[in-house]
Amino acid sequence: xxxxxxKTLERLLDGDEAxxxxxxxxxxxxxxxxxxxxxxxxxxxxxIPEDDEWxxxxxxxxxxxxxxxxxxxxxxxxxxxxxxxxxELLDRxxxxxxxxxxxxYGTHVAAELGDGLARPGWTVVSGGAxxxxxxxxxxxxxxxxxxxxxxxxxxIDQACPSSHANLFARIQExxxxxxxxxxxxxxxxxxxxxxxxxxxxxxxxxxxxxAAADSTGLRTLDHALRLGRPAMAVPGQVxxxxxxxxHAVLREHTAVRLVTDAADVVSEVERWRSATRQPERAKMxxxxxxx
Amino acid sequence: xxxxxxxxxxxxxxxRAALGCLVEPGNRELYELVGEQxxxxxxxxxxxxxxxxxxxxxAVEALLRGGDPRQLATDALIRTQRLGARIVIPEDEEWxxxxxxxxxxTCSDPERRxxxxxxxxxxxxxxxxxxxxEAFDRxxxxxxxxxxxxYGTHVATELAYAxxxxxxxxxxGGGxxxxxxxxxxxxxxxxxxVAVLACGxxxxxxxxxxxxxERIAExxxxxxxxxxxxxxxxHRFQIRNRVxxxxxxxxxxxxASARSSAxxxLGRALxxxxxxxxxxxxxxxxxxxxxxxxxxxHQQSRLVTGAAQVLDEVExxxxxxxxxxxxxxx
Numbered sequence: 001x002x003x004x005x006x007k008t009l010e011r012l013l014d015g016d017e018a019x020x021x022x023x024x025x026x027x028x029x030x031x032x033x034x035x036x037x038x039x040x041x042x043x044x045x046x047x048i049p050e051d052d053e054w055x056x057x058x059x060x061x062x063x064x065x066x067x068x069x070x071x072x073x074x075x076x077x078x079x080x081x082x083x084x085x086x087x088e089l090l091d092r093x094x095x096x097x098x099x100x101x102x103x104x105y106g107t108h109v110a111a112e113l114g115d116g117l118a119r120p121g122w123t124v125v126s127g128g129a130x131x132x133x134x135x136x137x138x139x140x141x142x143x144x145x146x147x148x149x150x151x152x153x154x155x156i157d158q159a160c161p162s163s164h165a166n167l168f169a170r171i172q173e174x175x176x177x178x179x180x181x182x183x184x185x186x187x188x189x190x191x192x193x194x195x196x197x198x199x200x201x202x203x204x205x206x207x208x209x210x211a212a213a214d215s216t217g218l219r220t221l222d223h224a225l226r227l228g229r230p231a232m233a234v235p236g237q238v239x240x241x242x243x244x245x246x247h248a249v250l251r252e253h254t255a256v257r258l259v260t261d262a263a264d265v266v267s268e269v270e271r272w273r274s275a276t277r278q279p280e281r282a283k284m285x286x287x288x289x290x291x
Numbered sequence: 292x293x294x295x296x297x298x299x300x301x302x303x304x305x306x307r308a309a310l311g312c313l314v315e316p317g318n319r320e321l322y323e324l325v326g327e328q329x330x331x332x333x334x335x336x337x338x339x340x341x342x343x344x345x346x347x348x349x350a351v352e353a354l355l356r357g358g359d360p361r362q363l364a365t366d367a368l369i370r371t372q373r374l375g376a377r378i379v380i381p382e383d384e385e386w387x388x389x390x391x392x393x394x395x396x397t398c399s400d401p402e403r404r405x406x407x408x409x410x411x412x413x414x415x416x417x418x419x420x421x422x423x424x425e426a427f428d429r430x431x432x433x434x435x436x437x438x439x440x441x442y443g444t445h446v447a448t449e450l451a452y453a454x455x456x457x458x459x460x461x462x463x464g465g466g467x468x469x470x471x472x473x474x475x476x477x478x479x480x481x482x483x484x485v486a487v488l489a490c491g492x493x494x495x496x497x498x499x500x501x502x503x504x505e506r507i508a509e510x511x512x513x514x515x516x517x518x519x520x521x522x523x524x525x526h527r528f529q530i531r532n533r534v535x536x537x538x539x540x541x542x543x544x545x546x547a548s549a550r551s552s553a554x555x556x557l558g559r560a561l562x563x564x565x566x567x568x569x570x571x572x573x574x575x576x577x578x579x580x581x582x583x584x585x586x587x588x589h590q591q592s593r594l595v596t597g598a599a600q601v602l603d604e605v606e607x608x609x610x611x612x613x614x615x616x617x618x619x620x621x
Contacts, residue, residue, distance in 0.1 A: 105573055235571030235583060237442055238596040247571060247596045254590070260574040260583045 005076065035182045042157040042183050044081035053085040060227050061201050075198065079179045081156045082172035089147055089175060093123040094269055095203035097196070097220055098132030098210040103242050106210035107135035109234055113207065114139020116262025118146025123175065125149045125203040127195060128164060132209045137171060147175040151199045153192030155179060160187030196220045205230030205269040207259060211245030218245050225255055230268045232259040295382055306330040307380045307414040308518065309364035313337070313351045316516040317408035317530050319397055320347050325413060334360055367518045374493050374519055376418040385422035393537045396562040405529045412516045412534060418492045419512035426483050426512055430460035431605055432535045434553045435469025435545035440578050443469055443546030446570055448476035450543065453598030455482025462487060462539050464531065465504065467497060469545045474507060484511040489531040490523035491515060532556045540605040541566030543595060547581030554581050561591055566604040568595040
């Protein structure tokens with residue numbers, strides 16, 4: 001990222017370092033303008049780190065660069081669509097994630113958590129997928145004044161899954177849809193997996209509601225831990241395969257906290273917020289005292 | 292501990308039985324007195340009122356009402372023998388030495404006497420064929436709510452069955468719900484199960500568990516700190532709990548409400564450095580509320596989901612005790 005976005009783009013276009021077949025992309029400036037136009041047409045906007053509403057918490061992704069995929073770096077820009085400033089919405093936010101093929105127990109708990117967090121003003125962040133994700137979003141939408149943010153694995157105008165088109169429309173009325181990909185980008189499983197790390201990075205903490213034992217969803221909590229964020233898991237019946245992942249992660253990582261309701265989650269996340277805010281406040285008061 | 296003259300041991304057994312009839316178990320003053328002077332002399336001084344701790348003497352006097360403590364103990368012994376039971380004392384080979392660890396956890400809690408009177412039993416009334424030390428060498432306590440859900444009883448039965456199959460003794464309190472499910476699971480596996488009671492070994496409590504207790508006495512052990520005929524007073528369950536935690540390698544709590552006494556057993560296990568394990572359940576179930584609360588509040592407690600994980604914990608604890616000589620385990 002040295003040299004800023006413009007210089008980097010120049011270098012990429014100049015050939016030597018170009019990782020892509022630049023020719024195939026045609027005139028990049030024209031392409032970017034077309035994308036912006038498309039973005040406007042679908043009622044969305046592009047936000048960049050230079051914007052006020054950019055969530056600075058994403059900078060933490062730069063410190064986790066040794067991830068196995070080598071892709072753990074902050075995004076260069078985000079497409080967002082809906083009401084409110086992303087940074088403000090995320091100031092007090094919790095990610096609620098879990099299995100797509102969730103049980104009725106899991107969706108019930110996710111909806112209750114979504115409601116219980118949104119009611120006192122916490123933004124519920126999730127991935128807009130089937131199961132736990134959708135239940136968490138719906139729980140937040142059901143709370144009076146509840147806000148929710150969906151981080152998508154596709155372009156913002158692509159309802160993916162398509163049966164969630166109405167859900168996404170309602171999320172835009174009460175919060176934001178967020179994507180790292182431009183409009184029209186198709187929902188792909190690798191994009192979905194990729195968007196999970198963004199979810200843990202933009203929220204204060206992450207709760208896993210249900211996960212199978214060998215689920216990739218467990219990597220989400222692992223990522224939250226590596227970011228130094230509260231990682232939480234909801235227990236369930238020991239005979240339920242969909243709680244096996246949660247129990248495994250609670251057994252293996254003592255840093256992962258067991259939570260049973262929104263109050264437990266808030267207390268974990270508040271503790272993290274006050275612990276991370278303290279040094280800043282100390283710095284500020286110190287600079288005021290100095291002549 | 293076997294260097295006693297048989298006649299002396301009989302005398303000691305009588306004295307310990309008399310003390311067991313006269314004073315509630317776990318009493319700190321009495322335990323210290325017995326430790327200093329031996330059970331025979333301790334009993335004599337207690338009965339003659341020759342003690343600075345007056346409260347203990349007056350309580351004993353009220354109970355004896357001028358009677359002969361030797362007669363009291365002999366009666367208890369005859370009654371015990373008639374039941375096919377026996378009185379086991381620390382001087383016996385089969386005494387479970389790990390109970391000595393209870394000396395470590397007594398604390399001066401002016402609010403709650405039960406946290407102060409946590410000293411080892413002076414003797415145990417036992418029904419069943421197994422020598423105590425042998426039965427408890429590989430043993431796990433499975434405890435939990437009386438008002439267990441079908442989930443709790445299912446999980447407790449499965450766990451006890453699997454542990455019993457691996458040759459582990461399942462210890463519990465003989466109560467409704469999780470206790471009974473654990474005993475039944477162990478009986479089905481053909482393994483040993485022990486019910487540590489809060490009343491005499493001749494008093495089935497709860498009464499509807501009469502058949503269960505008969506089967507436990509036949510295939511496992513009924514154990515109590517109280518003499519035959521003793522009633523299951525409420526406070527006795529709290530006193531009894533320390534024995535369940537101390538006599539086993541580790542304790543598993545299956546279901547517990549926020550105010551469950553099973554949490555007390557698990558807390559004692561933690562104090563004794565024994566594995567304290569918890570089975571989680573649905574967060575929507577009040578009967579798992581105490582389990583989750585315990586896991587959240589006690590970093591050293593372990594979440595377990597099945598017999599294999601419980602075995603990992605208790606096998607390790609057993610290995611540690613055998614090699615490091617931790618506490619009273621030899």
